[in-house]
Amino acid sequence: MWAEESVFYQIYPLGFCGAPFSNDGVLEHRILKVIDWIPHLKKLHVNAVYFSPLFESDTHGYDTRDYLRIDTRLGSEEDFIKVVQSLHENGIRVVLDGVFNHVGRGFKAFQDVLQNRENSPYKDWFYRIDFGGNSPYHDGLWYEGWEGCYDLVKLNLRNPAVVQYLLDCVSFWVNTFQIDGLRLDVAYSLDPDFLRRLRAHCDSLKEDFFLVGEVLHGDYNRIMNPEMLHSVTNYECYKGLYSSFNSMNLFEIVHSLLRQFGPEQWCLYTGKHLLSFVDNHDVSRIATILQNENHLPLIYALLFGMPGIPCLYYGSEWGGKRRTSGMAIRRSDRPLRSRSGTI
Numbered sequence: 018m019w020a021e022e023s024v025f026y027q028i029y030p031l032g033f034c035g036a037p038f039s040n041d042g043v044l045e046h047r048i049l050k051v052i053d054w055i056p057h058l059k060k061l062h063v064n065a066v067y068f069s070p071l072f073e074s075d076t077h078g079y080d081t082r083d084y085l086r087i088d089t090r091l092g093s094e095e096d097f098i099k100v101v102q103s104l105h106e107n108g109i110r111v112v113l114d115g116v117f118n119h120v121g122r123g124f125k126a127f128q129d130v131l132q133n134r135e136n137s138p139y140k141d142w143f144y145r146i147d148f149g150g151n152s153p154y155h156d157g158l159w160y161e162g163w164e165g166c167y168d169l170v171k172l173n174l175r176n177p178a179v180v181q182y183l184l185d186c187v188s189f190w191v192n193t194f195q196i197d198g199l200r201l202d203v204a205y206s207l208d209p210d211f212l213r214r215l216r217a218h219c220d221s222l223k224e225d226f227f228l229v230g231e232v233l234h235g236d237y238n239r240i241m242n243p244e245m246l247h248s249v250t251n252y253e254c255y256k257g258l259y260s261s262f263n264s265m266n267l268f269e270i271v272h273s274l275l276r277q278f279g280p281e282q283w284c285l286y287t288g289k290h291l292l293s294f295v296d297n298h299d300v301s302r303i304a305t306i307l308q309n310e311n312h313l314p315l316i317y318a319l320l321f322g323m324p325g326i327p328c329l330y331y332g333s334e335w336g337g338k339r340r341t342s343g344m345a346i347r348r349s350d351r352p353l354r355s356r357s358g359t360i
Contacts, residue, residue, distance in 0.1 A: 018247060019110065020198065020227040021290045023064035024321075025328035029298045030071045031078050033331055036090035039076055040123075048092040052103045065110040067200055067328065069298055071097070078114075079202065080121025080168050084186040094193065101194050110197035112227060113190060117183050117211070118203045119162075119169040122154070127170050131156055142179050144171040163203065174208040183211075184218045191222045204230025204240060204249065212245040229292050241289060251291035251325055253277070258295055258319060259303060262312045270319070278324050286324075293325035296333050304336040 030036075034047035048071065058066070070078030073086040087097050101111050120127060126139035134140070134148055134157075143160050150159025153167050163169040172179055190196050199219070201207065207230075219226040230240055232249040241249045254277070257270035277286045295303040295316050304313055313336055321327050 018227065018290075019225055020065065020229075020247065020326055023110070023326060024062055025065045025067050025112070025292065025326060026058055026061065026063040026331065027067045027069065027294075027297055027328055028331045029069040029078075030091050031069075031088070032298075034091060036088070040074060040082070040088065040090060042089055044089045044093065046092045046096050047090065048087070048096050048100055051100050055103060055107050055109070058109060059107060061329065061334065063109060063329070065112055065197070066104060067112040068114060070114045070116055070202075075121040075123045075168065079116050079119075080123070081116055082121055082123040083125070084183075085189055098194060101196065105195065110227075111194070112198040112200055112229070113194075113196050114202055115187070115199040116202045117172065117174070117215075118206050119171045122168060122170060124170065131158070134158065141176050142173055144173045163206070174211040180211055180214055184214065187215070187218065188222060191219075191226070197223070197225075198227030198229070201228065201230040201246070204246065205232045205235070207240075209240070209245070212240055216245055237286060237289075237291065241286075241291075248290055248292050248326065250297075251277075251293045254291075254293055254323065254325075255295065255300070258316055259306045262316055263306070263308045274323060291325045292328050293320055293323060294328045294330065295320050296330045297328070298330065302330070302333050302337055302339040304333065305338045310336065 028051065030048060034050055036045070036047055051066070070081070071088055071091055072078075072081055073083040073088050074080050075082060078088070087094055091097075104111055122128075126142050129139050130137040130143065130146065140146055145159075145161045147159040148157075151157060152159050152162075160167075161171045163171050172183075174180060187199070201212075201215075204212070212230075216228060219228060227248070228246045229248040229250070230246045232240065233252045237249045240246050254270065254273045257273040261267045261270040277291070278284055296306075300306075303316060304310060307313060307316065317334075
């Protein structure tokens with residue numbers, strides 16, 4: 018698998034391109050900015066770019082309106098085709114963010130439910146709709162928002178129509194943009210049967226198509242296996258990396274690495290390749306967390322030296338900082354960062 022020998026570079030397009038927080042519907046060709054960064058990516062020996070959400074959304078990208086349309090704040094379908102072609106011509110693969118657990122309130126099927134209620138053909142597309150309840154938006158119905166975020170409407174991944182719709186979207190992305198993989202948002206919340214269907218579908222679409230999931234805690238082998246995902250995010254070592262430098266004691270990162278790849282009685286992930294990082298769009302930039310900025314090159318050296326697939330977050334290689342601190346598990350934190358332009 019090509020990803021196992023790659024250096025990834027994460028770009029959060031809406032922040033990277035300076036797009037407005039709310040979707041104003043004005044078409045701008047901001048995503049073409051990525052092409053200008055290709056010489057820098059090659060200098061860093063980057064082999065793959067992972068784009069956070071770039072499909073039409075209400076605000077921060079994870080509240081999808083339309084899976085089949087590039088966000089108007091970023092550009093057109095033709096713009097992104099040009100970006101992918103340019104990256105491929107320079108030996109750089111492309112991975113997109115697959116946000117399949119939830120959609121935004123502006124998603125057409127959900128708008129149909131709000132308008133037509135029990136008569137909507139989409140009433141079973143969403144998880145636990147209750148027409149006798151009410152939402153914080155005073156819709157006259159209740160639905161489950163992801164982890165209490167009601168701007169993120171949870172999809173019903175046990176509905177065959179929803180699953181087929183999402184698989185068709187993935188087919189469109191592969192056939193139109195020639196993408197090479199997906200990073201699955203909140204993979205720990207996704208239905209296991211959906212993950213199996215997705216893996217089989219992607220395997221049939223493109224050889225060596227890479228699937229990596231966002232996972233925080235627990236046994237990563239639950240969803241990182243031959244039937245589901247190739248890799249997951251290594252949050253266990255993320256914490257160990259910066260804590261070890263800030264405490265001037267490498268015990269924590271050593272403990273994590275031994276647990277994951279060490280003696281036979283543990284070695285949970287030997288032979289597997291976790292996506293490793295020192296920061297990303299959900300946490301503070303590493304230069305903000307490190308108490309001693311002189312440790313910045315050292316933590317990157319450790320990242321690249323440990324087992325796994327290293328992933329850089331755009332701008333952090335220059336020691337870019339973010340004012341916020343601590344881990345932002347709730348997706349509702351993202352708009353604040355995007356609006357401030359610090360993401």
